[in-house]
Amino acid sequence: MxxxxxxxxxxxxxxxxxxxxxxxxxxxxxxxxxxxxxxxxxxxxxxxxxxxxxxxxxxxxxxxxxxxxxxxxxxxxxxxxxxxxxxxxxxxxxxxxxNRLVLVAHDAAAARVELGPETDLTAMLDGGKLAMALVDSVPAGQYGKAALTSLGLWDVVAPHVAQADNVRAALALVSSGEAPLGIVYATDAAADPTVHVIGSFPETSHDPIxxxxxxxxxxxxxxxxxxxxxxxxxxxxxxxxxxxxxxxx
Missing domain, CATH: 3.40.190.10 (Periplasmic binding protein-like II)
Structure with a gap:
């Protein structure tokens, strides 16, 4: 940090x-x-x-x-x-x-990915959950849902999403290892050395943050x-x- x-x-x-x-x-x-x-x-x-x-x-x-x-x-x-x-x-x-929207992982060895329509998030989760802030009300969750929807990934990954009250709570799920992956702001990822950015969402996939x-x-x-x-x-x-x-x- x-x-x-x-x-x-x-x-x-x-x-x-x-x-x-x-x-x-x-x-x-x-x-x-x-x-x-x-x-x-x-x-x-x-x-x-x-x-x-x-x-x-x-x-x-x-x-x-x-x-x-x-x-x-x-x-x-x-x-x-x-x-x-x-x-x-x-x-x-x-x-x-x-700000920017990123995909973070708990595993330091997780490979970086180019986030797009071909990204298989379900396979990357390997049975775990994707941590996000509340997708219908909290901005980080709304931006994240919009980005996944824009890329055609939301419908597939939605059953695997663990929603948290705010973006720092979603970050904590990844930091603790309770969720292998999460969607947070770049600034949140920078604030926690136990999570690792493995991908950035295209700015065109969601409204400006x-x-x-x-x-x-x-x-x-x-x-x-x-x-x-x-x-x-x-x-x-x-x-x-x-x-x-x-x-x-």
Whole structure:
């Protein structure tokens, strides 16, 4: 695993009183966001509390009144739902990051494959399960199902899929060896040395993987705006790139 650079958030405005920032973020962002939040806290004195889960779960909690200040979703769909519910502060939504979808294996000796219509995933599973996030609601699972469907593989492999609450839970199934293969984001694979990328899904096989971020209607403190700005600052960009995210302009 690559070591994250130690960077100061020199661009942040000084705010006299310490405040709390509550962030709801897609589970796939944990490895990158934890150090960004820690460095923000050290530079400003503000406290950042982060709840990680599937974007669908977080969006539903926000729409049900959870007091979050900032939301980062792993797909535009769930941010759209939160926006339709009137929970986004106007003019604060931005497309923050991109990602890639990969096939990972628990076995370090597993051969790399070119993922396409001829790929025999059932044979590769050898009686085991294909770990995926929930395919009808969690972005990583939705992207994965779309990719498999596009390649003509979904109907064959669907009976062998083990669905998990979020992408990090799917990663854990492969990491522990409970599932021989899994579909996760490239950044998740990079965060866990016990799994091995054996294939990348064609970008044309699914919608672009985009992480929108926004300040929520509840996030009225200056620290909330400062942290959202910090996520789009050069220091954060470097940390995101170190974890394999694509920084969007």
């Amino acid at each position: 690559r070591l994250l650079p130690l960077i100061t958030f020199a661009v942040l405005p000084a705010i006299a009183a310490a405040e709390d920032v509550t962030l709801f973020a897609a589970a796939s962002m944990k490895t990158a966001l934890d150090p960004i939040a820690a460095q923000f806290q050290a530079a400003t004195g503000h406290q950042v509390a982060i709840s990680y889960a599937g974007s669908n779960t977080l969006a539903q909690q926000i729409m049900n009144g959870a007091p979050a200040d900032i939301f980062i979703s792993a797909s535009p769909q769930w941010m759209d739902e939160v926006e339709k519910a009137g929970q986004i502060a106007p003019g604060t939504r931005t497309d923050l990051l991109g 985009v992480y929108p971020a926004a300040r929520l209607a509840h996030g009225t403190d200056p620290a909330d705006a400062a942290f959202l700005a910090a996520l789009d600052a050069p220091a954060a960009d470097e940390l995101f790139r170190a974890q394999g995210f694509v920084v969007l302009d």
